[in-house]
Amino acid sequence: MAHCIVEYTDNLGVEADIPGLLHKIAAKFRDSDGVFPIGGIRVRALRLTEYVIADGREDDAFVNATVKMGAGREPEFKKRFFGEMFEIIKAHFAQLYAKRYLALTLYVEEADENGSFKQNNLHLRFKK
Amino acid sequence: MAHCIVEYTDNLGVEADIPGLLHKIAAKFRDSDGVFPIGGIRVRALRLTEYVIADGREDDAFVNATVKMGAGREPEFKKRFFGEMFEIIKAHFAQLYAKRYLALTLYVEEADENGSFKQNNLHLRFKK
Amino acid sequence: MAHCIVEYTDNLGVEADIPGLLHKIAAKFRDSDGVFPIGGIRVRALRLTEYVIADGREDDAFVNATVKMGAGREPEFKKRFFGEMFEIIKAHFAQLYAKRYLALTLYVEEADENGSFKQNNLHLRFKK
Numbered sequence: 001m002a003h004c005i006v007e008y009t010d011n012l013g014v015e016a017d018i019p020g021l022l023h024k025i026a027a028k029f030r031d032s033d034g035v036f037p038i039g040g041i042r043v044r045a046l047r048l049t050e051y052v053i054a055d056g057r058e059d060d061a062f063v064n065a066t067v068k069m070g071a072g073r074e075p076e077f078k079k080r081f082f083g084e085m086f087e088i089i090k091a092h093f094a095q096l097y098a099k100r101y102l103a104l105t106l107y108v109e110e111a112d113e114n115g116s117f118k119q120n121n122l123h124l125r126f127k128k
Numbered sequence: 129m130a131h132c133i134v135e136y137t138d139n140l141g142v143e144a145d146i147p148g149l150l151h152k153i154a155a156k157f158r159d160s161d162g163v164f165p166i167g168g169i170r171v172r173a174l175r176l177t178e179y180v181i182a183d184g185r186e187d188d189a190f191v192n193a194t195v196k197m198g199a200g201r202e203p204e205f206k207k208r209f210f211g212e213m214f215e216i217i218k219a220h221f222a223q224l225y226a227k228r229y230l231a232l233t234l235y236v237e238e239a240d241e242n243g244s245f246k247q248n249n250l251h252l253r254f255k256k
Numbered sequence: 257m258a259h260c261i262v263e264y265t266d267n268l269g270v271e272a273d274i275p276g277l278l279h280k281i282a283a284k285f286r287d288s289d290g291v292f293p294i295g296g297i298r299v300r301a302l303r304l305t306e307y308v309i310a311d312g313r314e315d316d317a318f319v320n321a322t323v324k325m326g327a328g329r330e331p332e333f334k335k336r337f338f339g340e341m342f343e344i345i346k347a348h349f350a351q352l353y354a355k356r357y358l359a360l361t362l363y364v365e366e367a368d369e370n371g372s373f374k375q376n377n378l379h380l381r382f383k384k
Binding site for chain 2 (some may be wrong): 263265269272302304306307308309310311312313316318320323334335338339342346353357358359360361362363364365
Binding site (some may be wrong): 001003006018022023025026030038039040041042043044046047048052068069099111114116117118119120122125126 | 135137174176178179180181182183184188190192195205206207210211214218222226228230231232233234235236237238
């Protein structure tokens with residue numbers, strides 16, 4: 001289970017290349033030595049059209065990524081792995097960040113195992 | 129308080145019958161012997177148009193339902209009740225699941241009582 | 257870090273003045289004696305077009321605000337501050353509430369510090 005929801009403000013325009021970002025995040029999940037099974041990776045974006053940022057006076061922008069995953073990964077793994085993922089996000093937006101007001105965030109949340117129910121035939125494709 | 133947010137990828141098309149799914153989930157909440165007051169049931173869907181699933185190479189799809197409810201229900205109740213709700217979700221998608229790659233998930237989250245504020249006149253309609 | 261996501265059902269129409277509501281919520285965050293830095297305020301709305309509320313038989317509506325913030329604020333502060341925020345939300349919808357079925361909620365969630373990553377150049381604008 002590796003869910004990621006990327007909210008982004010629509011004032012970022014096409015330069016933000018959100019499809020490219022989603023592919024990079026999914027690639028990072030795949031590059032986890034099996035911690036995140038490939039068939040469970042689900043990265044999506046929500047385009048925001050109504051928002052007020054800070055004092056509401058400028059053309060501010062933000063991107064907020066929220067990961068939801070099963071509980072039980074070690075704190076050290078989480079710090080390292082998602083620190084690396086955040087570096088990927090920062091690199092993706094480096095040019096925009098250099099020229100406009102932009103807030104980038106990544107939050108990691110864990111699902112309650114007792115409240116998790118799944119059925120997924122994608123895993124079949126990735127088993128030999 | 130019984131919130132449910134159903135995210136679904138738009139490649140599922142009309143065959144997914146999301147309106148029908150929302151009605152079934154709401155009906156299941158109503159069929160809870162009063163655990164979930166009728167006036168507090170709020171089931172909604174978010175249609176996803178931007179996503180990368182697994183290796184991003186196939187026309188994969190997913191549906192992710194997230195329940196948010198007040199804390200305090202017994203673990204046994206949660207396991208049984210939401211297990212039943214997930215069976216309803218699986219049955220709803222059984223035909224699609226048999227013929228395409230599809231991941232179904234249901235996660236249950238509890239709100240912090242100290243951080244919950246409500247005003248709701250729907251309850252009036254369901255009181256005699 | 258002060259995130260707020262306002263979900264609202266589209267049957268509320270323009271009378272709901274969602275842009276006005278977002279501005280009021282952002283103003284309340286700014287009026288926090290520095291607890292919430294101005295540059296970290298991000299309030300946005302999601303318009304819902306697919307939903308089933310209660311028994312699904314009436315033109316019911318709801319507005320659900322979810323705050324996500326860093327952990328560590330005192331319970332007393334949270335009760336008071338978000339109680340005040342909820343009064344602002346109730347006042348905003350008082351006319352609609354008086355004439356239709358409407359459920360209003362505000363939930364406050366805290367991010368896990370070990371799973372939080374940020375980069376934000378808006379803060380520069382608010383530092384002297």
